[in-house]
Amino acid sequence: MYNHIVFWKLKGNEEEKENLSRTVKAKLDSLPALIPEIIKYETAINIGNYGASFYDISLISTFKSEADFWKYTKYQEHDEVVDFIKTVQDSEHIVDYIT
Helix, strand or coil, X not given: CEEEEEEEEECCCHHHHHHHHHHHXXXXXXXXXXXXXXXXXXXXXXXXXXXXXXXXXXXXXXXXXHHHHHHHCCCHHHHHHHXXXXXXXXXXXXXXXXX
């Protein structure tokens, strides 16, 4: 399986980040119904608040193969979500690995 993990730190104050996190999560959560290559897709909004360097939202996704992952990245719907996230993110970290 090909696994793809992404963490985003969003722009704005705490209230803005909360609103943006919900919007980003909703956009991400729409993709599995549109992209058959997705096997598993989990998004989450950070709830930690004890002083660590937290990111605001995460995605953990699984695909049958690296080829299926690359197919996923070519869907127009995926590109639209990525383009939106780029406008609201301060930073992004990605880890891809095979299990």
